Amino acid sequence: MTKRTCSVVFLIGLTGLSPAFAQRPSDVAKVRAEWAITDEQREETIKHQHAMEQDWSRGLWVVRHPLFYSSYNDVNYLMSGRKITDGAPLTPEYQKKAQELFAAGKADRAAIDTSIYTLHLRTMGASFNQDPNFVPLKPMDVVCPLYGYPLTLVEPYPMKWEFAPTKIFQIYSGDGGIARLIKADVSTDGFKGGFRFLPNTIPDGLGWGFSHWGSDVLTIDVSYVAWWYEQESGFVMEPGVPHSDKLHGVEKWKQTSPDVLELELTLTDPVALTKPWTVTKVFDRTKGTEQIELRDRQCH
Amino acid sequence: MLNVSKYHRVSTRSIIVSALLWGVGLSAQQKAPSQIRVNDFPSVRGYDPGYPIPYDPNNPYLALEYINEQFDGVWGDIDGGNFDVTKLLSRAPQAEDYTDPNRPNPTPNTPHLTPGAAKVFSMMRPMILAGNNPAQGAGWCFITHAPTLSILNQFAFTPDSLNASIPGGGGSIHVHIYMDGRAHPANLKPSETGHQIAHWEGATLVIDGMGFVADRDIEIGLLNSDQQHIITRYKRQKPDLLVAEYTLIDSKLFTEPWTTQRRYRRTSSDINLLRDTQHCTANSNLPDLVSGGNSLTGPNGKALQKVPTQ
Numbered sequence: 001m002t003k004r005t006c007s008v009v010f011l012i013g014l015t016g017l018s019p020a021f022a023q024r025p026s027d028v029a030k031v032r033a034e035w036a037i038t039d040e041q042r043e044e045t046i047k048h049q050h051a052m053e054q055d056w057s058r059g060l061w062v063v064r065h066p067l068f069y070s071s072y073n074d075v076n077y078l079m080s081g082r083k084i085t086d087g088a089p090l091t092p093e094y095q096k097k098a099q100e101l102f103a104a105g106k107a108d109r110a111a112i113d114t115s116i117y118t119l120h121l122r123t124m125g126a127s128f129n130q131d132p133n134f135v136p137l138k139p140m141d142v143v144c145p146l147y148g149y150p151l152t153l154v155e156p157y158p159m160k161w162e163f164a165p166t167k168i169f170q171i172y173s174g175d176g177g178i179a180r181l182i183k184a185d186v187s188t189d190g191f192k193g194g195f196r197f198l199p200n201t202i203p204d205g206l207g208w209g210f211s212h213w214g215s216d217v218l219t220i221d222v223s224y225v226a227w228w229y230e231q232e233s234g235f236v237m238e239p240g241v242p243h244s245d246k247l248h249g250v251e252k253w254k255q256t257s258p259d260v261l262e263l264e265l266t267l268t269d270p271v272a273l274t275k276p277w278t279v280t281k282v283f284d285r286t287k288g289t290e291q292i293e294l295r296d297r298q299c300h
Numbered sequence: 301m302l303n304v305s306k307y308h309r310v311s312t313r314s315i316i317v318s319a320l321l322w323g324v325g326l327s328a329q330q331k332a333p334s335q336i337r338v339n340d341f342p343s344v345r346g347y348d349p350g351y352p353i354p355y356d357p358n359n360p361y362l363a364l365e366y367i368n369e370q371f372d373g374v375w376g377d378i379d380g381g382n383f384d385v386t387k388l389l390s391r392a393p394q395a396e397d398y399t400d401p402n403r404p405n406p407t408p409n410t411p412h413l414t415p416g417a418a419k420v421f422s423m424m425r426p427m428i429l430a431g432n433n434p435a436q437g438a439g440w441c442f443i444t445h446a447p448t449l450s451i452l453n454q455f456a457f458t459p460d461s462l463n464a465s466i467p468g469g470g471g472s473i474h475v476h477i478y479m480d481g482r483a484h485p486a487n488l489k490p491s492e493t494g495h496q497i498a499h500w501e502g503a504t505l506v507i508d509g510m511g512f513v514a515d516r517d518i519e520i521g522l523l524n525s526d527q528q529h530i531i532t533r534y535k536r537q538k539p540d541l542l543v544a545e546y547t548l549i550d551s552k553l554f555t556e557p558w559t560t561q562r563r564y565r566r567t568s569s570d571i572n573l574l575r576d577t578q579h580c581t582a583n584s585n586l587p588d589l590v591s592g593g594n595s596l597t598g599p600n601g602k603a604l605q606k607v608p609t610q
Contacts, residue, residue, distance in 0.1 A: 164457055
């Protein structure tokens with residue numbers, strides 16, 4: 001085969017591969033829109049986002065009507081058995097799981113109420129100076145609530161934002177020192193950063209979050225959420241509402257007034273939900289909390 | 301007079317020469333800053349790696365982004381090995397009895413314990429030698445704080461703070477380190493991650509931590525008191541090599557400050573460790589009631605290795 005023939009064959013081969021490299025029209029449109037912005041406009045946008053980040057970082061934020069996305073307003077209401085109309089649209093399989101969870105909660109409320117979840121432990125080793133009467137292997141109970149995703153977003157304790165250039169932290173005082181880490185300026189739609197999850201990604205109690213700013217809205221995309229609700233009451237969408245490992249949350253955070261943030265959360269779960277569940281929650285900046293230091297607790 | 305005057309002239313000259321020499325000597329000792337920056341965020345203020353860093357007086361985010369890039373990724377311990385609490389900070393064998401000053405071949409740089417601490421260590425040592433792990437932290441949910449089990453570290457600088465991971469604290473527990481110039485509060489309530497403040501001294505990040513809960517592992521068998529004060533000095537010796545020097549001051553535990561060192565190599569910039577995957581309750585890290593050690597299981601229910609294995 002001559003060199004020319006080889007070249008032709010090679011070029012034909014490349015032509016065959018070209019569809020693999022072709023961009024989707026939506027990606028092309030996004031890139032074009034991005035290129036249409038002037039450097040000055042881009043700089044102004046980034047400055048505006050930085051200003052919002054600095055503003056959101058001030059003080060602590062508390063959710064209105066905590067713990068529930070539906071109209072249940074507390075666990076007692078849920079445990080009363082009264083039905084509501086705006087609950088999660090669970091599939092029959094997950095309705096059954098929810099009923100099992102409800103029954104477990106009737107038998108032991110800690111199965112459904114994360115705030116009283118208790119670890120039954122035994123003391124270990126020796127105590128240096130905290131407890132002079134320390135006895136090894138003495139039974140001890142530790143109340144250790146955990147709010148998994150997306151329950152953590154509405155946990156009844158103040159939350160703090162921290163913005164680093166490539167990471168965002170939401171520090172939850174209720175979980176005590178546990179911070180939700182969100183990769184910043186990356187989206188999972190292949191546009192910014194083009195992030196792709198690895199097949200062996202480990203589910204996490206708070207999921208894996210990626211965020212990007214779009215005008216005044218901070219979008220956070222969360223997936224790979226741990227679902228071990230059989231083990232601990234916090235790994236649910238809201239108390240009593242289990243989800244699968246296919247849960248996917250898209251959060252849209254927007255500041256509607258100087259001290260108010262609005263979260264529009266859309267949850268999809270092809271196994272647990274019959275259709276996307278979109279809910280809205282409102283957060284208030286608590287007055288005079290700029291100097292408050294969040295400290296951790298015993299439960300880690 | 302002449303003599304006096306002459307003497308006076310000589311004296312003046314010598315003073316001038318001395319002053320010049322002193323100036324030269326001073327400039328040699330105190331290296332001039334590589335860059336004068338007037339609009340840094342508090343977390344970048346004072347950072348001087350020895351060369352000018354990207355800087356725009358109208359955009360402090362430029363320097364902040366740079367400093368985050370310098371410390372981005374996951375820093376893995378190359379001295380301590382994997383998640384193994386038996387790798388002691390002192391490098392001493394587990395059986396070494398710190399309480400015996402006349403022990404043969406003592407490991408250099410082992411801690412000098414107070415009588416009270418020696419008593420507790422004596423209680424715990426037989427349990428260690430029996431193969432159990434009597435450590436409070438590892439026995440529960442790996443509750444501890446740096447330098448213990450600081451196997452993998454991750455750093456993220458915000459405008460006025462450093463957010464870092466403390467691996468081992470029930471997985472990877474977040475610690476918020478203030479860099480806005482505040483001091484430790486007067487009436488500090490003890491907590492797992494303490495109260496930590498930091499500042500830059502050239503290229504060295506100095507973290508000052510106190511207010512820790514007592515009875516957490518420093519190394520296996522050695523528990524801290526509520527007086528523990530830790531000064532950590534982080535410095536990147538090479539682009540991907542980070543050296544941490546820990547000075548532990550604890551008047552109830554040590555008769556003198558104990559300084560130890562760990563080195564970390566940047567292993568990845570793709571993994572984020574500030575996760576909750578190993579939350580103690582999810583992992584069911586409950587104690588083994590028979591042995592007094594751990595009954596560690598992963599989220600999949602598979603048993604993990606007990607510590608220590610010997």
